[in-house]
Amino acid sequence: MSVLEAARMALHGVAANRLRSLLTMLGITIGVAAVIILVAVGHGSAVAVQKGIEGLGTNVVTIQPGGFGFGRGSGGNRSSFTQLTMKDVKALQDPSATPDVKSVTPVVTGSVAATFGSASYTPNQFIGTTPSYEEARKSPVAAGQFITQQQETAHSRVVVLGQTVVTNLFGGQDPLGQTIKLNGIGFQVVGVLAAKGTNGVQDQDDIAIAPLTTTQSLLTGVTGGLGQIIIEAKSSHQVNAAEAEATSILTPTHSSNGSANFRVLNQASLLQTTASTNQVFTVLLAAVAAISLLVGGIGVMNIMLVTVTERTREIGIRKAVGARRSDILAQFLSESVLLSVFGGAVGVAVGLLGSRFKLVGVQPAVEPYSVVLALAVGIAVGLFFGIYPANRAASLRPIDALRYE
């Protein structure tokens, strides 16, 4: 039988059994789409977390006060302050003690209400820090400039704003050079940070940054401890060494009863941990997706087997009027190809479309391999379950096929 004839017959068969055809296709479509979307969600969340952590800077170690939880500090014998201070910063900045450290950036955190004209807004984060913050945290300015050492020394009332704050305070206006009020005190806007987006937890653009000195004296008070110290290593290979150096410097002055009063967060190891957690998450999602593909396949099989009685009779009739086995196979192969390829293609379309929407707060990122895999498996399932019963029926004697129930 010619390919054209087989195709015509297949089309006829598909059209003659519309509901069955639709259900078969639906099974494959759902399976394929589920695989694509679920894998994309897993991958998407991995990408988001990765980006978030990378946004904090990958070569950095963050030290925070307190912390019996994730503390990495080893035991010392002198009890001391729990607060981190500029003295600690100075100690850490000593190149002979910390040869692997590139920069040490103190950070204080506070909360202020910002106003500009009639607009007012409270940034999610308000921090005071030093110029090295820009590089350590990978927060370059998009316009204007970051806080300078001069401004730092002069206790200048200047501020650098994140995009979200700019939007909320200025609307479409250019913020550079304008003066906004932070808790009623005037600050000049000298820079606008480049947009970073969300890190999966919070909006990284919802931030205002002022010089550490200004912030300490005007907002949180000079005596207040530092919120954190960011230590940037000279290279990604030196992060662990830098962490060890910082720990050994701080431990003598910041521990009580053998446990450290500070926490060290290593971004690189954090990244590794989350990456492997995400791997598990993605594999789990892929497993769920594979199950849905399997269920889709079983649905297809069900429909094929349920209609096998009717189709077996039809095959019997066709054989009785002179169809060869190869004719029957060509017809059913074409039908199955038509259904599963079309069902699979619709599944890919639905999967890609569905992956464009945020699902449970995650922007899915489509993995090309999942598309190929899902389509291949979907089509294979459709073909197998379409042809297998047909082949069995085609091998029967016509009279047995006609009597099949």
Place this chain on the structure above:
Amino acid sequence: MSGGLRRPTLFLRNVSKSYGQGEIAVHALREVDLLVERGDFVAVMGSSGSGKSTLMNVLGCLDVPTTGRYFLDGIDVADLDDYELAYVRNRKIGFVFQSFNLVPRTSALHNVELPLIYARVPRRERRVLAVEALDAVGLTHRMEHMPNELSGGQQQRVAIARAIVTAPALVLADEPTGNLDSASTVEIMHILSDLHAAGRTIVMITHEPEVAAQAKRVIHLVDGRVDSDRRTDSAPATTARLERDDSAEAVSA
């Protein structure tokens, strides 16, 4: 038809067919010997369950006998492979089923075209032939209807059109008038008589004596055996008829 090497169209030798095994075995055919000459018109009668349909299925190469041999045009059917059997079913035999066996959700026209598709007849030609066959059974006005939109008699006629569309030398009809009123029965018998007149060999199952009377030979099956086999006198004498009689006698002698 004239002289030379003439083989009988159908020749069954010691054919038995049983279903199942041991105690519960059903012997549908028992040691049947049968010879049908080319151009004959045979009616097969017998009570329900006497093995008529079983015999027909064997003759139509749809089923195989349990024991015994079946020669179609002198060839032992058991020697044919799937490919050749398909060819035989397609070109040599037109089969009308007791239960019509039309492909559901497929138009009458398409049903009739089916054997032609497997005979690799081009589309155009196929359509012409199918319409002709439907015309022969008087159904051109119902061509596009699906089987479930046709009456029993109309479905029967579609089945007949499908059986004759390839112009097979042998037409096997299992109760072609079984579900029909007397008017439709007359129509169908006209069609079969015309086919016979055109030189086709016809074997037909029927329960009705009036229908059987139209055939040239009536075979009675009882419990899977040929109980009686007689010629009717109603047929006009034709050359073909005489020739056939000769050979029939020669064989039975």
